Amino acid sequence: MSATDIRSAVRPQPDQPMVDIANYVADYRIDSREAYDTARYVLLDSLATAMMAMKFPECVKHLGPLVPGATLPGGARVPGTSHELDPVQAAFAIGAQIRWLDFNDTFLAAEWGHPSDNLGAILAVGDYLGRKAEREGGTAPTVRDVLGYAIKAHEIQGCYALKNSFNRVGQDHVILVRLASTAVATRMLGGSKEQIVTAVSHSWIDNGALRTYRHAPNTGPRKSWAAGDACRRAVTHAINAVYRGVVGYPSALSAKTWGFYDVAFKGKPFEFERPFGSYVMENVLLKISYPAEFHAQTAVECAMALHARVADKIDQIDKIVIETQEAGCRIIDKTGPLANYADRDHCIQYMVAVPLIFGRLVASDYSDEVAADPRIDALRNKMVVVENPQFTKDYFDPDKRYIGNAVQVFFKDGSHTEKVTVDYPIGHRKRRAEGIPVLLKKFEAAMRGHLPAHKVEAILAATRDPAQLDAMPIQQFLGLFTL
Secondary structure, rough: OOOOOOOOOOOOOOOHHHHHHHHHHOOOOOOOOHHHHHHHHHHHHHHHHHHHHHHHHHHHHHOOOOOOOOOOOOEEEOOOOOOEEEEHHHHHHHHHHOOOOOOEEEEEEOOEEEHHHHHHHHHHHHHEEEEEEHHHHHOOEEHHHHHHHHHHHHHOOOHHHHHHHHHHHHHHHHHHHHHHHHHHHHHHHHOHHHHHHHHHHHHHHOOEHHHHHHHOOOOOOOHHHHHHHHOOOHHHHHHHHHHOOOOOOOOOOOOOOOOOHHHHHHOOOOOOOOOOOHHHHOOOOOOOOOOOOOHHHHHHHHHHHHHHHHHHHHHHHHEEEEOHHHHHHHHHHHOOOOOOOHHHOHHHHHHHHHHHHHHOOHHHHHHHHHHHHHHHHHHHHOOEEEOHHHHHHHHHHHOOOOOOOEEEEEEEOOEEEEOOOOOOOOOOHHHHHHHHHHHHHHHHHHHHOOOOOHHHHHHHHHOOHHHHHOEHHHHHHHHOOOO
């Protein structure tokens, strides 16, 4: 009788994908300077989005203790606030901040997602461990240590995303945030390879959240705190594995009938394009200019380029043709009434209409007040969204990872604009030199928009020199962001 027989009680060896994660997290040495440099910008960008989110009460209400009074003096802090929480709840809060505005980094393939979501768990655990080390005379993790964990979390999430489509079985991509954060948080807490496998097995046993909160007719703000929820669960699994010695489940993936593959993945094992390294961080897409779902980023750039040509002729427009990738057609081509901001920032028609009319796209443009402008829905009703097969092909090409869109406007008198095409956005690896100065401006503006001037100056001084920043204990760096 085989170990995989449903009747057998023989404990099998752990599933290889879980072992591979443990080996990578525990043993792999990152020697890519590009990965570390990119990770540093990802950290700054993520903190920028977190500070920008503080202007939104719906985000802020999620950031404190789970119940009033459940604070932990000396625990993990939530940037831009005075909260001190246990690392589990802090992971949720930081994850929610980073993700709230849909303005942090992105990686797109068979699955899509936002690998910097994992910083919710990494920063919470890092701050908790750093402050604990300060009290006990131990060695605190440095910012460079955190960057290394971020690179590994990006790699785990992204390498799973390359060939495995969770959205096609109805699951949300935050399942991969929980997976990656569980693995690195377990290691940060001092977990062994065996404990990493244990924690990861619990992550898979959780199964996944349904994507329905990202799609009509159920689109809603849960999508803005779903990654925080995944981070919270990940830190729970890490603590249970390291501090409480919970039992792991070696065939959590492959067990017949009851394992993840059979229950949730149509019986198919995972596929992998490449071994773990630093590829994902090196190729991550930085969402720098517009808080828009990433499949529409270049569509927004196209619309911005056309704004001056059409702004005074909005009422004369007959038709607007948007060419996008297959994934864009599938997830953000949306007609009919849009119920809330979460509906709007996942609607390619809305994200094109606003810059055509106003010459901008900022987070507040998804508000009810802006959406009430009748010109927006009037333009949406004139839009045709079609797949451009070349955009889809370039989207999956591992040497390109493009996210192309094209926009062309046709007028009632028979005239039309040129077709504006953008293959990859400013946050793409091929546009790093152009994008990083814009990212740094975004970072400084976000800091000045929420923190006192003396804090901002200290943060800018600390981040100006990469070597100085890397050597800083993580709790000292995060302390600059507290109120």
